[in-house]
Amino acid sequence: xxxxxxTGMLPYDNxxxxxxxxxDLTWSNIGNMLFxxxxxxxxxxxxxxxxxxxxxxxxxxxxxxxxxCEANIFPFANAFREGTDSSQYIALVKNSxxxxxxxxxxxxxxxxxxxxxxxxxxxxxxxLVSSVLEKSVSIGVRGKTTKQYLCDNLGFPEDRVDVxxxxxxxxxxxxxxxxxxxENVESFALTxxxxxxxxxxxxxxxxxxxxxxxxFAQSTPESRQIYAPSPISHVRDYHEVFxxxxxxxxxxxxxxxxxxxxxxxxxxxxxxGTIAALLAGTPxxxxxxxxxxxxxxxxxxxxxxxxxxxxxxxxxxxxxxADYTEFYSVYKSNFENYVKFMxxxxxxxxxxxxxxxxxCAYDKKMSSIKFEGPVTSIYQQEPREIVARLHxxxxxxxxxxxxxxxxxxxxxxxxxxxxxxxxADKVKAYTEISDEGLKKLLDI
Numbered sequence: 327x328x329x330x331x332x333t334g335m336l337p338y339d340n341x342x343x344x345x346x347x348x349x350d351l352t353w354s355n356i357g358n359m360l361f362x363x364x365x366x367x368x369x370x371x372x373x374x375x376x377x378x379x380x381x382x383x384x385x386x387x388x389x390x391x392x393x394x395c396e397a398n399i400f401p402f403a404n405a406f407r408e409g410t411d412s413s414q415y416i417a418l419v420k421n422s423x424x425x426x427x428x429x430x431x432x433x434x435x436x437x438x439x440x441x442x443x444x445x446x447x448x449x450x451x452x453x454l455v456s457s458v459l460e461k462s463v464s465i466g467v468r469g470k471t472t473k474q475y476l477c478d479n480l481g482f483p484e485d486r487v488d489v490x491x492x493x494x495x496x497x498x499x500x501x502x503x504x505x506x507x508x509e510n511v512e513s514f515a516l517t518x519x520x521x522x523x524x525x526x527x528x529x530x531x532x533x534x535x536x537x538x539x540x541x542f543a544q545s546t547p548e549s550r551q552i553y554a555p556s557p558i559s560h561v562r563d564y565h566e567v568f569x570x571x572x573x574x575x576x577x578x579x580x581x582x583x584x585x586x587x588x589x590x591x592x593x594x595x596x597x598x599g600t601i602a603a604l605l606a607g608t609p610x611x612x613x614x615x616x617x618x619x620x621x622x623x624x625x626x627x628x629x630x631x632x633x634x635x636x637x638x639x640x641x642x643x644x645x646x647x648a649d650y651t652e653f654y655s656v657y658k659s660n661f662e663n664y665v666k667f668m669x670x671x672x673x674x675x676x677x678x679x680x681x682x683x684x685x686c687a688y689d690k691k692m693s694s695i696k697f698e699g700p701v702t703s704i705y706q707q708e709p710r711e712i713v714a715r716l717h718x719x720x721x722x723x724x725x726x727x728x729x730x731x732x733x734x735x736x737x738x739x740x741x742x743x744x745x746x747x748x749x750a751d752k753v754k755a756y757t758e759i760s761d762e763g764l765k766k767l768l769d770i
Contacts (some may be wrong), residue, residue: 328376328391328395328396329369329376329377329378329398330380330387330398331365332399333353333359334352335379336366337359337363337366340696341698343553343719350546351381353381355544356549356598357403357599360494360579361401361493361598363579365399367676367686368493368668368673368677369682371416371674379395380398380418384418385418391457397424398422398425400426400427400430400431401429401635402430402432403430403618404618405431405432406431406433406445406472406665407433407435408740411450412451412453412454416454416457419460419461426457426461427458427466427673428466429667430468431466432467432471432472433475433476433618437620439617441471442478445479451475451476463670463671464486464667465486465487466490469622469625470621470625482764487610488670490664490665491622491664492597494601495605495657498605498683499677499681500661500662504607505604505608507609508609513588514530514533514539514591515589515591515593516539516542516592516593516594517593517594517595519591533641540574540588541572542576542599543573544596544598546601549701552701552703552717553575554704554715554716574703575700576700579693581699582700583602584604584606586603593644595612597619609650610629610648611618612629612630613631614630614631626656627655627659629649631644638643682710
């Protein structure tokens with residue numbers, strides 16, 4: 327049995343950090359690994375089930391596997407937003423004779439945005455959903471906002487749009503438990519982006535003076551910046567409080583969850599940063615700063631705060647938000663609704679007929695792999711590792727003709743090692759000198 331599935335890489339692909347970052351196999355954000363992984367686990371009835379990632383030239387992949395695949399599976403995120411181009415998926419679906427199923431797609435807008443208007447992505451959204459509904463019974467959407475957009479704005483029948491939430495939360499199966507108590511919070515895991523206010527930053531800076539804080543970068547550009555000093559267009563505000571050299575990031579789910587387990591509490595305005603923490607058993611609260619986050623938090627009853635609340639937050643009030651009574655109360659029904667949607671669209675899962683997933687093929691496969699650990703700062707590495715990373719950077723620069731003239735302080739080492747006129751073979755030769763020689767060269 328074979329499925330074509332929309333993902334940059336499979337959850338058990340244990341690629342090197344360098345490869346994942348160079349080719350952006352997490353599709354700009356490690357959070358994009360979670361929901362395909364959950365779908366894959368659901369569909370992996372045994373070890374013989376094969377999954378082919380739909381990345382790159384989709385037409386070529388689809389044509390190659392059309393005769394042997396069971397279905398085209400599309401785990402989506404916030405695809406109904408400005409700038410989205412679904413033309414490759416639309417063409418694939420129209421040219422395929424196999425079922426095509428969308429799982430967990432969402433609308434992205436501002437908080438409290440009126441849906442009673444036209445959006446620039448209406449045509450793209452309508453074409454995608456129309457083509458998929460010709461090959462499936464229904465589509466699965468993240469929440470009520472997305473269903474309202476599709477049904478009220480674009481005219482799709484309500485019985486063909488099912489609200490299923492995000493599959494990421496169903497990775498454990500029918501029973502979700504183990505979120506730890508908030509009684510003794512001594513450490514915080516943070517994932518933020520440019521939307522956080524300066525007042526909010528000051529709040530977390532004050533916490534960092536008293537508690538252990540781990541700052542986790544989810545995006546590929548920042549992960550690259552941690553791994554090696556490749557240029558970025560600007561320094562984000564929160565880098566003033568949490569410098570890049572103090573951050574970590576990840577290229578696979580197991581190392582991400584393992585690291586999160588080391589913290590007592592998590593806060594993020596990335597919905598999958600919040601979900602990852604919950605999967606790791608770490609109490610978490612989400613900053614719901616747009617419609618996509620809010621509808622998922624409301625559907626799954628994930629604790630959240632709104633942007634206008636953050637300026638008045640105290641440590642105790644933030645921790646008090648982490649009440650999972652409602653989360654647990656709706657989890658089982660949400661999970662059963664998800665499985666019902668999969669079955670309705672002809673997909674057999676490991677959860678059918680009361681399956682618990684215990685000893686399932688996915689878990690066995692994942693447990694047999696020693697995954698790459700976290701991506702840690704180049705400034706924390708031994709000289710030879712520094713040179714190896716910069717050698718990777720040089721190869722990428724030559725391939726992409728990247729301008730490394732940025733004034734960002736993270737490029738200090740790169741300017742020493744990768745002068746614009748310096749050939750790659752000279753950089754490679756640096757690996758042959760002694761550690762002491764490297765330390766002297768790099769002034770570290």
